[in-house]
Amino acid sequence: MLDLEIDGKTLQVAEGSTVIDAAHQAGIYIPHFCYHKKLSIAANCRMCLVQVEKAPKPLPACATPVTNGMKVFTHSDMAVKAQKGVMEFLLINHPLDCPICDQGGECQLQDLAVGYGDCKSRYQEEKRVVVNKDLGPLVSTDMTRCINCTRCVRFTQEIAGEMELGQAFRGDRAEIMPFIEKTVDSELSGNIIDLCPVGALTSKPFRFAARSWELARRQSVSPHDALGSNLIVQVKHDRVYRVLPYENEDINECWLSDKDRFSYEGLNSEERLTKPMIKQGGVWKEVEWNQALDYAAHALRDVAKEHGAAAVGALVSPHATLEEMYLAGRLMRGLGSRNIDFRLRQSDFSGHRAGVPWLGMRIAELNKLDRVLAVGAFLRKDQPLIAQRLRQAAKRGTQVSVIHSADDDLLMPLTGKLIAAPPQLPERLAQVAKAVADLKGAAFDMKVVVTPEARKIAESLVTGQNVAILLGNFAQQHAKAATINWLAQQLAEMLGCRFGFLGEAANSVGGYVADAIPDSEGLDAMRMLSEPRKAYLVHGAEPELDCADGQLALNALKQAASVVVLSPFKSAAALEYADAILPISPFTETSGTFVNAEGRVQSFQAVNRPLGEARPGWKVLRVLGNVLKLDGFDHDGSEAVREECLGGNGSGRPSLLDCLDNAISGVAVDLAAGSGQESQLQRVSDVPIHFADSLVRRAASLQRTRDAAAPTARMNAATLAKLGIAVGSPARVSRGGTPSILVAELDAGLADNCVRVAAAHAATTNLGAMTGAIKVEPA
Amino acid sequence: MALIEAINPLLTAGWTKGDAGWGIKDYEARGGYQALKRILAEKLTQDQVIAEVKTSVLRGRGGAGFPTGLKWSFMPKAAPEKYVVCNTDEGEPGTFKDRDILRYDPHSVIEGMIIAGYAVGAARGYNYIHGEIFEIYERFEQALAEARTAGYLGMNILGSGLDFDLFAHQGWGAYICGEESALLESIEGKKGQPRFKPPFPAQVGLFGKPTTINNTETFAAIPFVMRMGGSAYLDLGKPNNGGTKLFSVSGQVNKPGNYEVPMGTPFARLLEMAGGMRGGRKLKAVIPGGSSAPVLPADVIMECTLDYDSIAKAGSMLGSGAVIVMDETVCMVKALERLSYFYYEESCGQCTPCREGTGWLHKIVHRIEHGQGRPEDLDLLLDLGGNIAGRTICALGDAAVLPVQGMLKHFRSEFEYHIEHQRCLVPPDVQKAGSAFHTRMMAGAAC
Amino acid sequence: MLSQESLKRIDREVAKYPAGKQQSAVMAALRIAQEERGWLAGETIEFVAHYLGMPAIAAYEVASFYNMYDLQPVGKYKLTVCTNLPCALSGGVHAADYLKQKLGIDFNDTTPDGKFTLKEGECMGACGDAPVMLVNNIRMKSFMTPEEIEKLLAECK
Numbered sequence A: 001m002l003d004l005e006i007d008g009k010t011l012q013v014a015e016g017s018t019v020i021d022a023a024h025q026a027g028i029y030i031p032h033f034c035y036h037k038k039l040s041i042a043a044n045c046r047m048c049l050v051q052v053e054k055a056p057k058p059l060p061a062c063a064t065p066v067t068n069g070m071k072v073f074t075h076s077d078m079a080v081k082a083q084k085g086v087m088e089f090l091l092i093n094h095p096l097d098c099p100i101c102d103q104g105g106e107c108q109l110q111d112l113a114v115g116y117g118d119c120k121s122r123y124q125e126e127k128r129v130v131v132n133k134d135l136g137p138l139v140s141t142d143m144t145r146c147i148n149c150t151r152c153v154r155f156t157q158e159i160a161g162e163m164e165l166g167q168a169f170r171g172d173r174a175e176i177m178p179f180i181e182k183t184v185d186s187e188l189s190g191n192i193i194d195l196c197p198v199g200a201l202t203s204k205p206f207r208f209a210a211r212s213w214e215l216a217r218r219q220s221v222s223p224h225d226a227l228g229s230n231l232i233v234q235v236k237h238d239r240v241y242r243v244l245p246y247e248n249e250d251i252n253e254c255w256l257s258d259k260d261r262f263s264y265e266g267l268n269s270e271e272r273l274t275k276p277m278i279k280q281g282g283v284w285k286e287v288e289w290n291q292a293l294d295y296a297a298h299a300l301r302d303v304a305k306e307h308g309a310a311a312v313g314a315l316v317s318p319h320a321t322l323e324e325m326y327l328a329g330r331l332m333r334g335l336g337s338r339n340i341d342f343r344l345r346q347s348d349f350s351g352h353r354a355g356v357p358w359l360g361m362r363i364a365e366l367n368k369l370d371r372v373l374a375v376g377a378f379l380r381k382d383q384p385l386i387a388q389r390l391r392q393a394a395k396r397g398t399q400v401s402v403i404h405s406a407d408d409d410l411l412m413p414l415t416g417k418l419i420a421a422p423p424q425l426p427e428r429l430a431q432v433a434k435a436v437a438d439l440k441g442a443a444f445d446m447k448v449v450v451t452p453e454a455r456k457i458a459e460s461l462v463t464g465q466n467v468a469i470l471l472g473n474f475a476q477q478h479a480k481a482a483t484i485n486w487l488a489q490q491l492a493e494m495l496g497c498r499f500g501f502l503g504e505a506a507n508s509v510g511g512y513v514a515d516a517i518p519d520s521e522g523l524d525a526m527r528m529l530s531e532p533r534k535a536y537l538v539h540g541a542e543p544e545l546d547c548a549d550g551q552l553a554l555n556a557l558k559q560a561a562s563v564v565v566l567s568p569f570k571s572a573a574a575l576e577y578a579d580a581i582l583p584i585s586p587f588t589e590t591s592g593t594f595v596n597a598e599g600r601v602q603s604f605q606a607v608n609r610p611l612g613e614a615r616p617g618w619k620v621l622r623v624l625g626n627v628l629k630l631d632g633f634d635h636d637g638s639e640a641v642r643e644e645c646l647g648g649n650g651s652g653r654p655s656l657l658d659c660l661d662n663a664i665s666g667v668a669v670d671l672a673a674g675s676g677q678e679s680q681l682q683r684v685s686d687v688p689i690h691f692a693d694s695l696v697r698r699a700a701s702l703q704r705t706r707d708a709a710a711p712t713a714r715m716n717a718a719t720l721a722k723l724g725i726a727v728g729s730p731a732r733v734s735r736g737g738t739p740s741i742l743v744a745e746l747d748a749g750l751a752d753n754c755v756r757v758a759a760a761h762a763a764t765t766n767l768g769a770m771t772g773a774i775k776v777e778p779a
Numbered sequence B: 001m002a003l004i005e006a007i008n009p010l011l012t013a014g015w016t017k018g019d020a021g022w023g024i025k026d027y028e029a030r031g032g033y034q035a036l037k038r039i040l041a042e043k044l045t046q047d048q049v050i051a052e053v054k055t056s057v058l059r060g061r062g063g064a065g066f067p068t069g070l071k072w073s074f075m076p077k078a079a080p081e082k083y084v085v086c087n088t089d090e091g092e093p094g095t096f097k098d099r100d101i102l103r104y105d106p107h108s109v110i111e112g113m114i115i116a117g118y119a120v121g122a123a124r125g126y127n128y129i130h131g132e133i134f135e136i137y138e139r140f141e142q143a144l145a146e147a148r149t150a151g152y153l154g155m156n157i158l159g160s161g162l163d164f165d166l167f168a169h170q171g172w173g174a175y176i177c178g179e180e181s182a183l184l185e186s187i188e189g190k191k192g193q194p195r196f197k198p199p200f201p202a203q204v205g206l207f208g209k210p211t212t213i214n215n216t217e218t219f220a221a222i223p224f225v226m227r228m229g230g231s232a233y234l235d236l237g238k239p240n241n242g243g244t245k246l247f248s249v250s251g252q253v254n255k256p257g258n259y260e261v262p263m264g265t266p267f268a269r270l271l272e273m274a275g276g277m278r279g280g281r282k283l284k285a286v287i288p289g290g291s292s293a294p295v296l297p298a299d300v301i302m303e304c305t306l307d308y309d310s311i312a313k314a315g316s317m318l319g320s321g322a323v324i325v326m327d328e329t330v331c332m333v334k335a336l337e338r339l340s341y342f343y344y345e346e347s348c349g350q351c352t353p354c355r356e357g358t359g360w361l362h363k364i365v366h367r368i369e370h371g372q373g374r375p376e377d378l379d380l381l382l383d384l385g386g387n388i389a390g391r392t393i394c395a396l397g398d399a400a401v402l403p404v405q406g407m408l409k410h411f412r413s414e415f416e417y418h419i420e421h422q423r424c425l426v427p428p429d430v431q432k433a434g435s436a437f438h439t440r441m442m443a444g445a446a447c
Numbered sequence C: 001m002l003s004q005e006s007l008k009r010i011d012r013e014v015a016k017y018p019a020g021k022q023q024s025a026v027m028a029a030l031r032i033a034q035e036e037r038g039w040l041a042g043e044t045i046e047f048v049a050h051y052l053g054m055p056a057i058a059a060y061e062v063a064s065f066y067n068m069y070d071l072q073p074v075g076k077y078k079l080t081v082c083t084n085l086p087c088a089l090s091g092g093v094h095a096a097d098y099l100k101q102k103l104g105i106d107f108n109d110t111t112p113d114g115k116f117t118l119k120e121g122e123c124m125g126a127c128g129d130a131p132v133m134l135v136n137n138i139r140m141k142s143f144m145t146p147e148e149i150e151k152l153l154a155e156c157k
């Protein structure tokens, strides 16, 4: 520890601290622009100059290491003169256009200029003008306002992992820009808006929409990925205008993925439902709530009566709240049906789970891992901020290896990598397990041939102190998901390390906790569709896009006698298969709870009133329960539902933390099952980041990003050549039913005989299952 | 006959015109590589070599005059990967000595760098060569090839077990890369933006490894220091200012060129060697240490001797030893306007005071020169200078300010005249005649 | 995109740096690319960046920072005249004026026949030889009196 004195306050700081760290510790504010605690030190803005005893000139607090006995003066004449001098330089070429600047009211330059600027400018020369840059649909630029602090540049390099911005030219001609005609395409790009201390980078969707001080700030939780990023939702007149990160070091730190940040545009989508609707005689009409509820209750009850309760099934979105999931389960069981599931994209439900699958550790613990094996993970797009954490760890020396069917650039160094067609994935994992067993002298009696690359991964894993195996969405959605789970468990046991699931959605853990899963007598999501039911309750989901086999879902829903949909949105598909559509609130208009990947229970309140006649989903389900005269639907608030679900109030339910367990047993492991299919073309499907749920699908600006490009048929060069398809030419992709005509694209990272076709998009619904054999021909 | 006039020539003793004399054979014939051979044969320790350099009080010839032996001693002993870097990014206006060193005697720099590599325990070196002197870069590459063939570079040098290899890195037009940390960034394939110090290059240098950086002339002097011994070298100059130094004399003298003289030689003597004032005109002022050094009026400089201490006492700096001589045909406002433009043009753009301040300084001086000055401009210039100097990441900020301060200190009245009369004190035709472009024929100049 | 010859030259530059530090060769690679193509178009910079495994914008930072890279097409002969103070004292500015008049263009312009581009240079480290100028970045011409300038222009075919 080092002793120092700042402005007369004495304190102790850790070795290696800078003066600004120490000042923060002492609660002393030092003006700054380029400094940011999560970025490397640039020391270029010079706003943080302070006086240090014995130093002949002022020193930048952000870059000056504390030495023992140091005396720092942040407000001495020398310091203030230096700071004022810098402020003058920053302002001479600044347009001072605060009245028309979106940053107004939350601008560091504006704030500091009040304290350090002069009211009259001594600069009488012509001001510099910098041309704006097109950074894509999310970030708007006013580059003349830029103060060249390079925070945005450092963010792309250091946090997002790919240098998409640079500072070109030199001197006062220096300009922040992407490469010629390039945009910023990172899934984390919106963070540069927050980082920019001035109004040079602002939100394009928010541009000129409101002044920051007119907006109410409400805390919330992101409904998208399994991280549960903490949000500040900004609202005016019951409309969400902007979403910002709420800093939480344990979860999202100070970042947000673009999905979390910009999906709010979907809240105001034209497809929002504002009135309940029922279809009578093939014609849709808007009705009053009581009429709609009556209709829905009767529809479900009639089917249950006529065909038995097992003829009714519920498909619940994994993005639904804990309360909604719980009440949906209660409702089904009240009707006598045990068919409920939220694991819509899963296709393998075999084996016996010991408990609720989860990350296997705290999110913050990811930073401390020294070895990671990610299996079947589209890490960057599925969990962008977890990828970011691992990227920082990798920078510090953590060895990351992957087993996957795609080889997307994770923008971090990889130690080992096994890329194989989906059917071979379990075998690759078994290779690593076998190699680890060999290295450890442990028993692992599966017949696999260990390749050098598998051995390399094993060698990395066995030398770690803090190791984890992480199973991604692709692994969970895999046709042999249980086998992968079981192998990971074996591997983890041998290594004495943890393993866990990165988690598909905001409430993937919550769904288990809420019991939105079938018991041994009920049908899982896949079987509810492959063995069609007579009636369905669809909560928050768009099964044609959200299920493991969209076509199967569509067929099942279309043949049903009744489909009751609870959703914030209307869609052409639902209008076709449903007979009742009840408008429920998206996350901003309801209170609720998500349980994130690490098992953290995060409840939130509504940030504004529901749009039109939409109502919180939990309330709609509760009233449905009342209309159906079921017992125990008398909760007077979502808190009561949550308490009941989470085992409070002596409900007799076990506590959540005791339930978290990734173990699986009773899995029929057959590694050879995948062989013999090598000659067949195999589908690899990802769920693109901005197609993943009904809200983000309707976020207009996100839909204009590269990540939301229409699905293509991606193959490696050998596969393309074998099929005689040229890059860029149309390919006819089919799966028995209607084919899709997709543009063929080169993806050198795929294994031979693999075709990568994104799921969750209307253009590929007809291709059915996310995995399995597929046909591709020149179109 | 020696190529240039000199007093006690060491570095320039072997210089011969054109393509003769720079090759390895000639260098060896002049005693070249003897110092290296002796060090290897006698197995001098690293500390012994450094001690010798310390004794010589060889001060860095790049501008700051930092004692070279001391700098070498900062290199951590244990680090497995270290570098030696030579700074031939000679871009300080007025300085042109390093180009001639590499042109006429590249092996002296190579030998100096090998010895440095030996002393600090580095196995690899780079010479960063100013972009504009591509022909010199090509010659240096040839010299490197010669040295490699002769076994002075590479693995197991002269069978001694010492490994050291050396490469040339060509700049491409950025004065700032003369600043040592910008230079390192540039070798790493980035923009030449200086790094914040600490850490210093001796801790975190090229590719993040401990690095010693010296000027070309500094390295060129090393073989002589080692050959003649540190104290003999020191004795050539004066206390605290060891050895001889090259002075690049430019401007309005009859024979602009490089002159090697012992430290402490009177300025008047150097002026005489450079052939005196062109056209017999009167000396007005001298910038004694490259464009960043404050200007000194004739009477002051004529009293100075050429060493770090004397020039510092007179209120300027010896810097890189670039002596820019101006006669009475020069308009000081115009002179400063051009220098201020240079620093504005060359600012790397990284830190606020320099990026914004150098442009502002230039704009004001430009206005004054073009008859749009305001009385308050001169104090504004000084005040802005105060807000730039000492507040920046590297010394370019200071370098931009010092000429302004020097000019306003000694020639303020000329600036006031400009502001008041909206024109120059020196008539345009006199200025034109001063440059001698239209009158001077090829003859006259040195080399 | 670049000739085998240029790629070979770039490879030789890459070999000067420790393994994995091929970005160090970007300055040389851009110089070589510029020599072959005449100037550095975006696609040329991107190619070089790709070849060295670095982000395109990082290569662009370099290409736009050092002032001898040409981000716009230039004439067959690019003449860069040093006008800095030491040179100006011995005719640097006047030599530039002479060229401007002779070629009928200003700094940063190219003659209509595409033959000459004139640039203002900063200190070339050759102040003793003033006036000095560079031809196509690599050939330095010293003591450029009017006669020498005439000779140079005549040599430039």
Ligand SMILES: Cc1cc2nc3c(=O)[nH]c(=O)nc-3n(C[C@H](O)[C@H](O)[C@H](O)COP(=O)(O)O)c2cc1C
Binding pocket: B059, B060, B061, B062, B063, B064, B065, B066, B068, B071, B087, B088, B089, B090, B091, B092, B175, B176, B177, B178, B179, B180, B181, B213, B214, B215, B216, B218, B394, B395, B396, B399
């Ligand atoms: C703006 C600036 C430009 C510089 N240019 C040069 C240069 O061209 N050559 C040089 O040797 N040193 C130059 N220096 C000094 C170097 O940073 C460094 O001090 C020097 O190379 C050390 O070598 P020495 O100790 O042998 O003098 C410059 C410094 C600054 C701040």
Ligand code: SF4
Binding pocket: B176, B193, B194, B346, B347, B348, B349, B350, B351, B352, B354, B355, B392, B393, B394, B395, B396, B397
């Ligand atoms: S002082 Fe100027 S040249 Fe030096 S780092 Fe700052 S901006 Fe760059």
Ligand code: FES
Binding pocket: A031, A032, A033, A034, A035, A042, A043, A044, A045, A046, A047, A048, A049, A060, A061, A062, A063
């Ligand atoms: S915050 Fe320290 S220099 Fe910018």
